[in-house]
Amino acid sequence: MVFINLRWSSNMHLIQLVYASRLVGDESVLHSIHSHAVRNNTAHVITGKLLYCSGRFLQVLEGEPAQVHRTFEHIKADPRHSDVTLLMEQAISERAYAHWNMGFRHVQEQELEQYPAYKAYFKDDFSALQIQPLIALEIINTFV
Numbered sequence: 483m484v485f486i487n488l489r490w491s492s493n494m495h496l497i498q499l500v501y502a503s504r505l506v507g508d509e510s511v512l513h514s515i516h517s518h519a520v521r522n523n524t525a526h527v528i529t530g531k532l533l534y535c536s537g538r539f540l541q542v543l544e545g546e547p548a549q550v551h552r553t554f555e556h557i558k559a560d561p562r563h564s565d566v567t568l569l570m571e572q573a574i575s576e577r578a579y580a581h582w583n584m585g586f587r588h589v590q591e592q593e594l595e596q597y598p599a600y601k602a603y604f605k606d607d608f609s610a611l612q613i614q615p616l617i618a619l620e621i622i623n624t625f626v
């Protein structure tokens with residue numbers, strides 16, 4: 483059923499949206515955030531990936547514009563994170579993450595040791611506004 487929906491949506495206008503945010507509270511909410519995202523995104527034919535590391539989220543969402551915008555409005559209003567900063571929104575001709583209703587990875591801080599260039603992005607004092615969108619996508623794709 484999902485497969486049929488994805489095929490259908492591949493002929494439609496699609497967008498991809500990338501944002502960064504900061505976790506509010508403790509990491510015990512991560513599992514619930516992910517399972518709700520998978521359930522809702524399957525229903526709304528939204529695909530993408532979510533990365534969490536050291537208090538910061540990076541997420542890429544893709545799908546039909548109205549669905550992505552609606553989901554992003556819900557996400558922005560979610561009290562489990564703050565400083566939700568839109569990094570990029572672009573039209574795409576096909577999905578990059580067609581098989582992921584929401585891939586998720588909790589990246590441990592130690593894993594960043596192998597990627598010194600990425601470490602600064604997860605420091606407390608690093609503003610999301612300084613994150614280059616393509617670097618954000620690169621980080622997501624490296625780990626998730």
Ligand SMILES: Cc1cc2nc3c(=O)[nH]c(=O)nc-3n(C[C@H](O)[C@H](O)[C@H](O)COP(=O)(O)O)c2cc1C
Pocket residue numbers: 503515518519520522523532539541543553556557558559560562563584
């Ligand atoms: C970092 C983060 C990522 C999220 N990603 C998604 C997502 O991809 N899709 C989604 O529907 N909800 C996502 N949510 C949850 C939404 O903010 C919101 O709780 C949910 O859409 C409400 O759905 P419900 O009314 O079915 O409970 C995310 C929340 C957070 C904090």
